[in-house]
Amino acid sequence: MISFKNVNKWFGDLHVLKDINLEVSHGEVVVVCGPSGSGKSTLIRCINRLEPIQKGELVVDNMNVHDKKINMTKIRAEIGFIFQSFNLYPHMTALGNVTIAPIRVRKMSKEEAEKIAKKALVRVGLGDRINHYPAQLSGGQQQRVAIARGLGMKPKIMLFDEPTSALDPEMINEVLDVMRDLAKEGMTMMVVTHEMGFAREVASRVVFMDDGQIIEVAPPNDFFTNPQSERGKHFLSSILTH
C-alpha cells in the first residue's frame, strides 16, 4: 500500500530523512516512534506530499506521490490525515467540517455527504454534537471530529501525526479508543505516537526512528521487551521510567 524506496529529504542543509526504506501493506497498523527531531512527523507528512522529498521514491496505492505530473487530489482523497493540533475549521460545525471535502472533492451531493458524515460522527461517538462548532467542543471531542473528517472521505489509508500529544490526559483514551476500533476493522494506519500501550495492543509493527533514519523495525512485543539497537534501548528506558 505504502512503499518508501531510498527516500531522502533535506530542510535546506539539514538532512532530515536518510535513505528510508519501508513497506506498509494493506490492513497493517504501523506505529512510528522515536525521540524529538528523529524525523517521524516528517516521514508521514511526505506520504500525502504535505512535505516534498528530494531523492527516492514514495509510492502509495501504485501511484508515485512525488511525481510532478501526478494528480495529488486523487491521492489525497484516499488518505485521511489527523493533525496534532486538530486543525478543524472553526467557522463550520462538526457536520460542516466532515462534509466539505466529500462535497467539493468527491463531488457528492449534500444529502449523500451528510448521510455519510452523520455515520462517521456517530462512529466516533459524537452523534449528538453534529451541529456544534469546534469552539464548543473539548480537545478530545475536536480530535474525534477530525478523525470523522478523515473517515468522511472513505479513505484507504489513515495517517496520524501525534494525535494525542496536544490533549489533556483525561481525554487521551477517548481518542485512542476510536483509533483502536479503526485498527480492528482493518484500516491501513500509520501512527506517530508516544502511546506505547496503544502500540502494543494494535500495531503489527513498530518503526523506531532516530536522527532521520529507521533504526529498528519489529513487532511491538519484540521491540518493547527486547530492543536490538542501542539507541532503541536508550529511548525505551527514557520513556518507560515515568
Added chain:
Amino acid sequence: MLEAFNFRVILEYMPLYLQCFLATLWLSVLSLIGAILVGIIACAMRLSQSRALSRAGAVYIESIRSTPLLVQLYFFYFGLPSLGVMLPEWITGVIALTLNSGAYYAEIIRAGIQAIAYGQIEAGIASGLNYFQRMRYIILPQALGMTIRPMLGQAIVLVKDSSLLSLISIMELTRAGQLLTSDRFMPTEGFLTTAAFYLLLYYLLKTFSGWSEKRLIFREAH
C-alpha cells in the same frame, strides 16, 4: 511619453524644486513638532479625571478624524480672516497641519499608554515608586518603544498632507509641479519630479523608522 521627457527643463527648474523641497521639509518639521505637543496635551486631556477636559479632548479628536484635512485647511484659510485674523498663508497651513496630526498623535499616545499592562504599574506602586517615577522608569520607556512605529507612520502622512498647502498658494513641492504645468505645459516632467522628491522623503523616513525600531524598542519581558 517618456521619449519626450525633457530633462533639460527639470534641470532648469531644479533650483526651484530644491527651494520647494526645503519648504516642504520646513513646513513638515514645524507642523510635526507642533502636532506632537498638541497630541500630548490632547491625550492628557482625554485621559484626565476631569469630565470637562476629557469631553473637550474627545470632541477635538473626533471632529478632526471625521472631517477631511482639506476642509479643515479651508476652514482656517477662509475663516480666520472673517474673524479679523490676517495671517501669512504658511502659518495658516502649519496651524491646520498641526491641529490635524495632533489629533492622530493623541490617539497614538493614548494607545501606547493603555497598552502597558496594568501589572507593571502595580509592581511599581508595590515597590514604592511615586507617580513621576513610575512614569519615567516604567511607563514612558515602554510607551516610547511601542509608539515609535505609528508615530513615524503619522509623520509620513503629515509630509504627504503638506501637499495640500499648494492649494492655498504656498510654495512647496506640489506647487512646483503645478508651476511647471501652467508655465511650460509639462505636467509629466513637473509632477513626476515632484513625486520623486516625495518618494525620497518617504524612503528616508521608512529607513529611519526601521533603524530606530531596532535600536530603541523596549520589548516586553515574558
Added chain:
Amino acid sequence: MWSFYFHELMRSLPFFLKGLWMTVAVAGLGLIAATIIGFILGIVRAGRNKILRSIIGVWVDLIRGTPFLVQVFIVFFILPSAGIELEAFPAAVIALSNMGASFICEIVASGILSVPKGQREAATASGLSNYQQLRYIILPQAMRSIIPPLVGQYVLIIKDSSVVSAIGVVDVTRVGWLTVQRIPEGLMVFGLVGILYFAICYPLINLSNYMERRMTVTATRL
C-alpha cells in the same frame, strides 16, 4: 451681517446637497472599484508567486510614498499625453480607486496571512484545490481580520475624495470653496461642509471600532 450671511448660506443648501451627492458618487464608485481590485490583488499578494508579489509591493510603495493630490494631478494631467483624454470626474474616480485598491490590497493580504497555517494544511490534506481552499476555508476566516480595517479604509477614501475638488469636481468641498467666494464667512461655510462630512464619517468610524471589538472578543474565545 452675520445673520444675513447665515440666511444666504441656508438658501444655498440645495447647492451643498448636490455637492454632497457628488461626493457620495465619487467616493462610492471609487470605494467599490477599490474593493474589487484590492481583493483580487490582495489574494495574489498573499499567494506564492514571488514575482507578482514584488511587483504589487512596488506599486503599493509608490502609492504610499506620494501624496494623493499629486496622484490626482498625475492621472488628470499626464494620462492625456499618453493618449487617454479624461474629464475631471472619471480621473477622480480612477485616482481614488487606484489609491484605495493599494491599501485594501495590503489589508486583504495580511488578513489572509493571519489565518493559521494548520488550516491550509488540513484543507490540502483532504484534497481541496487552491481555489476551493481560498473560497471555503481561508477567506471566510480572513474576513474576520479584514472587515474592521476595511471599513476604516472606506472612511479614509471618503475623506480623501475631498482632494478631487482641486481638479474641478464639484463635490461638497468644491461647493464650499465656490460659495465662500460670495459669502465670505469661512467659518460658517466650511463649518457646514465639515458637519456634512462628519455626518457620514463619524458613524462609520464607530462602526469600524465596534466591529473590531466584537471580532477580537470572538477570536480570543476560539
